[in-house]
Amino acid sequence: MMGADTVSSTVLRRRSWPIFFGIAILGLGVGVTAAVFKVTAMHGFREGWQGIPVFLAVAAVCGRIANSKVVMQGAVLLLVNPLRTYIIPKAMIRNVSVGDDGTLEVHLDEERKIASFAFGGSLIDRINRTSPKAERNIRSWLHSSPAIERTDLQVRWSRCILADLSLLLCVVTAGVGALWMALSSG
Incomplete structure (x- = not known):
């Protein structure tokens, strides 16, 4: 039920952007996952995890553009x-x-x-x-x-919740990964 003070809004956006960037993020996610598994199989997870924060940063940028x-x-x-x-x-x-x-x-x-x-x-x-x-x-x-x-x-x-969450996860993943690498080197 709508209240009396509810304001109607009209949103104008290019329909192609969310579709294009959604496909790009999904495709990049599949590619990064495959790359992480391949690098992990060859060199161990110590090097394999490093693609994850890069993917999360790119997903954040794509999400912000698609939110325009x-x-x-x-x-x-x-x-x-x-x-x-x-x-x-x-x-x-x-x-x-x-x-x-x-x-x-x-x-x-x-x-x-x-x-x-x-x-x-x-x-x-x-x-x-x-x-x-x-x-x-x-x-x-x-x-x-x-x-x-x-x-x-x-x-x-x-504000773009998904893009901001992706960027936050990027920073956390990079920080935890860097700390783990520093503590486990030897």
């Missing part, structure tokens, strides 16, 4: 880029456009603009025209209802 999106939620637009999330009040947005390179840009007052990583220009975008479609959706949202009040632009670190 644009969210129209109530009276704010969230631009979720791999590292930074911009929370932009609707009243602050002056224009939305697609740059010469195909990147979606949100223009703010004071001649500032913020580029969307989710709709950065790419070869696929030239064919599917995803950035212009996102531009039309945002323009429609901007004109759908009046902006309630203006607050300032907020910038936060993007």
